[in-house]
Amino acid sequence: MGVLTGVRNLSRALRLLVSTSVRVAPWQALLCLGETGGVILGLLQPLYLAWFVAGAAGHDTQQMALAAGAFVAQIGLGRALVWLGMNARFGQLERVGYEFDARIAELTSSVPTIDHLxxxxxxxQLQIMREERGSLGLALNTLLNNLNGLAGVVGVVALAATADPRMLLVAVAGVPGVLAGPLLARWQGRAEAAGAEPGRLAAHLLQVGTSPAGGGEVRVFGLADPLRGRLAAAAHAWWKPKVGLAVRESVVNVAVQVIFFGVAGAVLAWLVRDAVAGAVTVAALTLALLLIGRLQGVSGTLRDIIHNVAAMSRTAGRFLWLVDETARIRAAQHGTGTPPDVPAHGLVLDRVxxxxxxxxxxxxxxVSLVLPxxxxxxxxxxxxxxxxxLVNLISGMLRPTTGTIGIDGHDLAGIDPVAWRSRLAGAxxxxxxxxxxxxxxxGIGDLAKRDDEAAIRRALHEGAAEAVLTSVPHGLQTQLGVTWPDGVDLSGGQWQRLAIARGMMRLMPLVRVLDEPTAALDAATEHELFDQYTRAARSGRDTGTITILVTHRFSTVAAADQVVVLDHGRVVEQGTHAELINRGGHYSDLYELQARGYR
Ligand SMILES: Nc1ncnc2c1ncn2[C@@H]1O[C@H](COP(=O)(O)OP(=O)(O)OP(=O)(O)O)[C@@H](O)[C@H]1O
Incomplete structure (x- = not known):
């Protein structure tokens, strides 16, 4: 990445953070600046102390009283400002954090397709962003800390130069520490990137190992040990770059300290020699002594600023990447056309x-198919x-990488994906x-009718889920899920029937997809359900709905108008059930194989 791009990204990141903070809570954003005022006041402490010491050395009680008064006043005012600013900063932190969380969720779900997932x-990138979500919320906080830090740096260096220009040498001795900042930031970026994938894997394995869903298989197949081994390996791969980073950081920090204190010691010895000779005043020497610690802090502060700004820019950069990527994906899906109300001809897949x-x-x-x-x-x-x-391609969740899918002669790519999706139904x-x-x-299978009891009961009937309704205590009002007050749990098959009923809510979809929604049901029930869909589809042929049934069970599809057999991503056979059986090909073999299993 060129320097210009880096600067452009940084300025974009800063603008994003500041504008979000100001938009979310303008007053708090303004109050936060009070803290910077407090920090600047706090910087003047050594000056008052030096005056005081000089007054004491010269037996000037008035100067001593003035210095002491100014010292106390600046402590009071400075603390008040810091307190005000800090409270505002913490309040701001949460609100900005929620704002970014909401925007990340909105961005990831606003893409109509799922290829990117x-x-x-x-x-x-999404995983790193989730891990660092807090730091986006802390962004303004970090920015203000950096502003305060910068105010402190400028003030301390200016005071040091006032005490004696040679003190600037001490400030320069802090430069290696500053230069180490970008290097450490680069190492940190690499460590984060190296740990992202194993981190995702470790989280996944942990979830498999601890979730009730995977618990049965883990025990039956004796997977606990291998799972633990893989989890340990993934966790090791996740933290190894972090440990390496910590070691390298320590080495660099020690080297930087040695350089600084070597130079500071030499300059102080020089000043003391001149003070003994009377060439340097007591006040200047006192100020210089008081400022050594702060000057040492300067390089650390500058380094932290660079480090924080780089980290903040990286995190904000990822967010901006998500914004850009979302815009890019959405721009590529530029379809604005509307789908037909009732399809006249149907779907045509051409070498998809x-x-x-x-x-x-x-x-x-x-894949070339005609679905009338x-x-x-x-x-x-x-x-x-x-x-x-194939179902995801027809639903518009995925875009074909080659070939086209058309409805009534119009390429799906030219149709607004959201409008297309609003005409689909399925389970x-x-x-x-x-x-x-x-x-x-x-009811949410058709948002417009989510409270329409008659429509919900019809969908439950068509989804063969009426038995679920009669088995629960409060009918349609029954809360599902045992973790909620009065909530009831359902069996896998019952949940599945509700999903099928949900897929029946839309009345005149262009395409109704039933992609193995019956896997948790027995073969006879699946057969009955598919027969019901087929009958429903036939009775409503004037709506033009194209019904797509997906199943492994060959016996349940005999009633379909057309059976398409896929094998290794290609259409190997198509025709009616009878035609395919007569042909004696792949379908017939598989059908016979399954039928034997039921005999
Ligand atoms: N997210 C994915 N990333 C990469 N490859 C995938 C992904 N999903 C599916 N595939 C691959 O694409 C091919 C087709 O998978 P698909 O899920 O469409 O098959 P399917 O016929 O629906 O299988 P099943 O009956 O098991 O549901 C498979 O080789 C699968 O490994």
Whole structure:
């Protein structure tokens, strides 16, 4: 990164932090400056002390009284200002922190597609940002501390020069300490980057090892030891760069101190010699002595300022990267067209391919399909065949890396993704367990009708979830989730049925996707449900809804108009169930294999 880019990024970061702080709480932002005034007053202490000592040496009681009075007054006023500023600073810290948390959540969820959530680089940046979320909140705090520190540095150096110009040599001896700042900041940046991925892995392994969901498998498969081993290795890889950094920091700090105190000792000896000879006044020598400690602090303060500003700029830079990246992704999804109210022809996939970010092998290749309006298509195939990827492409969550998907002759890329998504309905294998009231948990499948009891009951009926409703104590008002007052828990299958009902809330979707929402149900129930969807789809053919069923169970898809068989990301067969059975190919083999399992 060039110096110019660095300066530009820093100034962008500073503007972001200051403008956010001022926008969130303008009065507090202003009050924070009181602290800087207090710091500047505090700097004058050695001056009053030197006057006092000089007054005592010259038996000048008036000077002594004046110096003592000024000393006490500046302590009182300085402390009051610091107190005011500090309170404002801490109040500001929380509000700015919440503001950034909210904006991060908004940015990550405002992208209509999910390709970026599969990108390891994006996830690493997000992980570091989560770890450092607090430091964005602390940004104004850091900035003010730096401002106070800078005021202190300027004041101390000016006072030191007043005491004796040779004291500037001592200030210069602090330069190596200052120069070490950027070096340490660079090392820290590298250590953070090196620890991000293992940190994510350690958090994931810890979650697997401690969550009730993974608990059963961990025990049955005897995974506790290997998991502990991998967790230890990941944690080691996470903290190793941090330990290395701490060691190098210590070595640099010791070297810097040795240089400073060597020069300071020599200059003081020189001043004492001149004071004995009468060439330096008692006041100047006293001031010089009092300022040595503060001068030593100067290089530390400057270094901290550089370090803090670099860290702050890095953290703010990541936030700005997220802002830019979000804008870039959104700009690439420039579709503004509206989807048709009722599809006339249907979806056409023309040589569609998709490659996940950072992966060489495509998950889908050369997929060409026609999904007619009002039709029911079943996607079948073994694990990893590409069914969910295809569904995500049709839903507009992912964008094809090659080929096009069109609806009634219009490329999906030209349609506003949010408008497209608003016309989809469905239930997915990774459904959410929404711990709201039962009615709300289903109703939000169509936000406009979330409180429409009749619509919710209809969706529960169509999702074959009425049995869930009758099994809970307070009907639609039942709170779901045992961690809430009066909350009830549901079985995996019951949660799944609610997710399916949620997918039935939208009445006239363009596409209704049912991506293995029935995995927790038995084969007979799944069969019955898919038959019900197919019948519902056929009875409402005039709405043009394209129904896509995804399943592993071949027996449940016989009623679909069209069965598409995927294998290793390619369409290997398509046709009706009867056609495919007669063909005696891949579908027929797999169907026979599963059917034998049920005999
Ligand atoms: N987030 C991802 N990053 C990289 N590769 C992925 C990702 N998700 C899926 N894949 C890969 O893409 C291919 C297709 O996966 P997909 O989930 O679409 O298959 P599927 O047919 O739905 O499988 P299943 O029946 O197990 O749900 C697989 O090889 C899988 O490993």
């Amino acid at each position: 599969h990108d390891p680089h994006y996830l690493d 391919g998709y490659r996940y970010p950072g992966h060489d092998t495509p998950a889908l290749e050369e 309006a009002g039709g029911v298509v079943a996607l079948v195939g073994e694990n990893g065949a590409g069914k969910s990827t 997915f294998q990774d459904h959410a367990r929404l711990e709201f009231t039962l009615g709300r948990s289903v």
